[in-house]
Amino acid sequence: MTAALSTSSWRAKAAAGLGLAALFAVSLxxxxxxxxxxxxxxxxDALQLLLVSRLPRTLAAVLSGAGLAIAGLIMQTLxxxxxxxxxxxxxxxxxxxxxxxxxxxxxxxSLPVKTLLAAGAAxxxxxxxxxxxxRLPPAQPYLVPLFGIVYGGVIGAAATYAAWQADLLxxxxxxxxxxxxxxxxxxxxxxxxxxxxxxxxxxxxxRLTIMALGREASIGLGIDYARMMQIGLVIxxxxxxxxxxxxxxxxxxxxxxPNIVSRLxxxxxxxxxxWVAAGGAGLVLxxxxxxRLIRYPYEIPVGTVMGVAGGAIFLWLLFRRxxxx
Amino acid sequence: xxxxxxxxxxxxxxxILSDITLTIDKGGVVALVGxxxxxxSTLLSLVARLQPLQMGNIQIDGLPVDATPGxxxxxxVAILRQDxxxxxxxxxxxxxxxxxxxxGRGRLSAADHAIVDAALARFDLADLAGRFIETLSGGQRQxxxxxxxxxxxxxxxxxxxxxxxxxxxYARELMRALRAAADENGKTVVIVLHDINQASAHADRIVAMxxxxxxxxxxxxxxxxxxxxxxxxxxxxxxxxxxxxPFVLHQL
Numbered sequence: 001m002t003a004a005l006s007t008s009s010w011r012a013k014a015a016a017g018l019g020l021a022a023l024f025a026v027s028l029x030x031x032x033x034x035x036x037x038x039x040x041x042x043x044x045d046a047l048q049l050l051l052v053s054r055l056p057r058t059l060a061a062v063l064s065g066a067g068l069a070i071a072g073l074i075m076q077t078l079x080x081x082x083x084x085x086x087x088x089x090x091x092x093x094x095x096x097x098x099x100x101x102x103x104x105x106x107x108x109x110s111l112p113v114k115t116l117l118a119a120g121a122a123x124x125x126x127x128x129x130x131x132x133x134x135r136l137p138p139a140q141p142y143l144v145p146l147f148g149i150v151y152g153g154v155i156g157a158a159a160t161y162a163a164w165q166a167d168l169l170x171x172x173x174x175x176x177x178x179x180x181x182x183x184x185x186x187x188x189x190x191x192x193x194x195x196x197x198x199x200x201x202x203x204x205x206x207r208l209t210i211m212a213l214g215r216e217a218s219i220g221l222g223i224d225y226a227r228m229m230q231i232g233l234v235i236x237x238x239x240x241x242x243x244x245x246x247x248x249x250x251x252x253x254x255x256x257x258p259n260i261v262s263r264l265x266x267x268x269x270x271x272x273x274x275w276v277a278a279g280g281a282g283l284v285l286x287x288x289x290x291x292r293l294i295r296y297p298y299e300i301p302v303g304t305v306m307g308v309a310g311g312a313i314f315l316w317l318l319f320r321r322x323x324x325x
Numbered sequence: 326x327x328x329x330x331x332x333x334x335x336x337x338x339x340x341i342l343s344d345i346t347l348t349i350d351k352g353g354v355v356a357l358v359g360x361x362x363x364x365x366s367t368l369l370s371l372v373a374r375l376q377p378l379q380m381g382n383i384q385i386d387g388l389p390v391d392a393t394p395g396x397x398x399x400x401x402v403a404i405l406r407q408d409x410x411x412x413x414x415x416x417x418x419x420x421x422x423x424x425x426x427x428x429g430r431g432r433l434s435a436a437d438h439a440i441v442d443a444a445l446a447r448f449d450l451a452d453l454a455g456r457f458i459e460t461l462s463g464g465q466r467q468x469x470x471x472x473x474x475x476x477x478x479x480x481x482x483x484x485x486x487x488x489x490x491x492x493x494x495y496a497r498e499l500m501r502a503l504r505a506a507a508d509e510n511g512k513t514v515v516i517v518l519h520d521i522n523q524a525s526a527h528a529d530r531i532v533a534m535x536x537x538x539x540x541x542x543x544x545x546x547x548x549x550x551x552x553x554x555x556x557x558x559x560x561x562x563x564x565x566x567x568x569x570x571p572f573v574l575h576q577l
Contacts, residue, residue, distance in 0.1 A: 138410065206431035210423055212413060216375050216406050221477070222399025222427040266414040266457060270431070 016278055023285045027058040030289055032297045052185045060180055060188040061288045061302070062281040064247055067194030067239040069280025070201050070273065072254020074232045075126075077212045077269070079133045081144040082262070085254030086126075086240040089148035092251075093155035094125025095237070095244040096175045100159050104166055111245065115190055119241035125155060126233055178243070178250035178303035180288050187246070194242050197235045198277055204231060205270040212267060250303050252310020253280050259317050283309075326351050327372060327481065327513070332381030334367055334537075341367045343537045345381070351480065354507050354514045356524035359534035360558055365517045366407060368534070369483050372515070373404035385481060399427035403477035405470055407485040407517075411458050417469045418454040421445060424476030444476040447502050449495075463490035471499060475506070482506070484516045488523065496520070500527040522572050525549055533557045546571055 029035055031054060039046045072085035079089075086092050098121025102114045109117075129151055136143045156176075163172040201208070207228050210218050218225045243249060257279040261272050284302065287309055291300040327349040334342040342364045349355050357365040370376050372383055374390040383390045385402055403424070411420070421444055425437040433441070445451050448468045458466060467490045474482060482503070488496045504527050506512040518524045524531050525545040533541040533548055535557050541548050549571035554560050562575045 206423075206426060209415070210426060213411055213423075214409065216370075216404070217409060217411075219375055219395060220373060220399065220404045220406075220474075221423065222394075222396035224395055262414055266416065266419070268415055268419050 016275070016282075020278055020282050020285075023282055023289065024058055024062070027061065027285055027289055028054045030292050053183075056185045056188050057180050057183045057288075058285070060183045060191055060247055061285045063188075063191040063194050064178070064243045064250060065253055065280040065282070065284025066198055066277040067191070067280070068243055068250055068253040068284075069257040069276045070198050071236045071239040072280075073258040073269070073273070073276050074201060074208065074236050075254065076258055077208045078229060078232045078236075079130055079144055080138070080212060080214065081133065081141055082259060083142070083145035083255070084133075084148050085252070086122075086236060087249055087251040087254065088145060088152055090125045090129045090152040090155050091122050091236060091240045092176075092244055092249040093152045093159060095119065095122040095241040096172065096249070097121055097125075097155055097159040097162070098241070099175060099245055100163055100168065100172060103168065103171060104162070112190065115241055115245045118245050119238045122237035122241045122244075123233055126237055130229070130233070175244050175248050176303075177301050178248040178306070179299075179301035180247055181299050181301070183247060191242055191246050194239045197239050200231075201235055202273055204228065205273050208232070209267065209269040212269075248301075248303060250284060250306050252306050252314065253284055256310050256313040256317070257283060260313070263317070263320075326384075326386060327515070328382070328384045329368075329372065330382045332368070332371060332378065332383060334364075334371065334376075334379050341537055342371075345537075345539060347532065347539060347542070349513065349515060351386075351513050352507060352511045353529040354503060354516065354527060355530045355532060356528035357515065357517045357532050357534060358519075358521055358524055358557070359540075362536075363534040364537040365534055366485050369404065369485050369515065369517060370406070373402060373483050374398060375404065375406070396427060399477070399479075401479055402481040402483060403474040403479040404483040405474040405485060405487055407489065409470055411466065411470070414457045414459055416455050416457055417450055417461070417472075418445065420458055420469055421450070421472045421476050424473040425478075427477065440478060441476050444472040447475065448472040449498065464492060464495055467491055468495060468499070475502075480511070481513045481515070484514065486517050486519060488518065488520060496523065503527070521549065521575070525570050525572060549573055 028050065029037065033049055035046055035049055035054065040050055068086065075084050075086060075089060076082050095118040098118040099114055102109055102117045129148060132147060133144045136147065159172060163169045207223055210221055210223055211228055215225050258276050261275045261279055265272055265275065287305040288302045291302050291305040294300055329345055329347040332342055332345045345368060359365055371378060372390065378391045388398060388401060390398060418441065422433060422441050425433055425441065429437055445454055448471060450468060450472055453461065453465060458469060461469065467487065471484070471487050487499060491499060500523055503514045503516065507514055528545060530543065531545055531548040532539060533553070540557055541553055549564055551561065551564055554562055554573060560575060562573050563577060564571050564573050
């Protein structure tokens, strides 16, 4: 099984790379204003459109998609449960509550400061989730995601209440429902920090695989368990907060992509991390393109498209799992 | 040498271990036996620094387990806990390779690969090397976990009921492999066993525990006597000597 995978792996990698490049090119080409490839170099307006709007939008989709998929993988590793991700375990909701409170009390704060505070809120919210998840009986794996959904719901309700009281409900929906239509040059660059976080995940890949074996196996192999937990939490919280603040939360990426990659090539994080990142980028990019095309020239937010697509993927995963025992 | 001095441990208000002092010399197989709840697993997990020490000292080769960096200790002592659950899509070879993590931090040298291959061969896992752990039976999984602890290449190997899930054939194979590791490579194996006859057949020394205390400590022929069995297990059973080793007929 693994032998077959490794011999065909360069072919799979080439196919994945080509697919991602094709999605990237399509994303650059699709939009209300036509952008024929031949005119980009000759027509300054076309070049401007490409550099100010299409390219930033495409990069934002790639960065947030790759980041959220990695964040999902890390959360699943730390909680030792395949059914959690930032959007369903209180991380995104904590980030939303965080940025809402910052907007209420320090409306003049700059975007990086707001993001930092949102990341802090996400860190606190996720720590509480993981501390609770570890106390739930491991023999009942569905309790963890169920608890996460309820917990995230409670925090989300608090955010909604606060936003309603302060007449900021419209702001809140910007953070809770991912949408790339507002992405322009100068308004997405913070997302590059997500790329740094993904790089950090590569550095600790082996340690993440060992963390998935549990606390005792990790300590036995000489890993500083508490420290790795903190590193993982910081990566997850920063990526989620960046996504929430810059483009709004995109659900399901962190759930669907790591599960599909695990099905296909196993759980050795060093080998799968690149696939998870590429898969997340491709999925979000594809959903954003679909959102631009379905009601052309109007747009459907990527969060909505992803909700539908991710739900379908998740059902497929569940039924496939059942079928194979 | 493992030196355990005046170790006591409480879970909330319940005493688990009371003033344990025990020295285990380098090389050989030491079996920890005793009824359920005797504190054997807790003692092993304290030696392997999986739980913080509350009272007393534990040193392995002069390294205090509560003050030595985890990475350094991981090259001296390996532990396999009871009912380790690995519902993972790692292959057997990948899992066993992670035993080498304390040495190369994930980069495997040719020597590391050779050690992994040797561990796979020793526990009869070569044919299963490419299989995902989650597709294995309980006994196969247990052997893969033992092989991983073995591949860690430490002088001290702590095993908590490794014979769980193993059939008769593999239980004996595992005990023989541990015996060989002690005799040929000078390893020190501390093993919690429920099958007292396995302890008699393969261990140099048996430490019997009950109620958080050590009740008896010595060679199998000194420990496996009807009187001692009654004190430790509350069980009256005949003991027969076969091939110079005592065996308890506890089924009778």
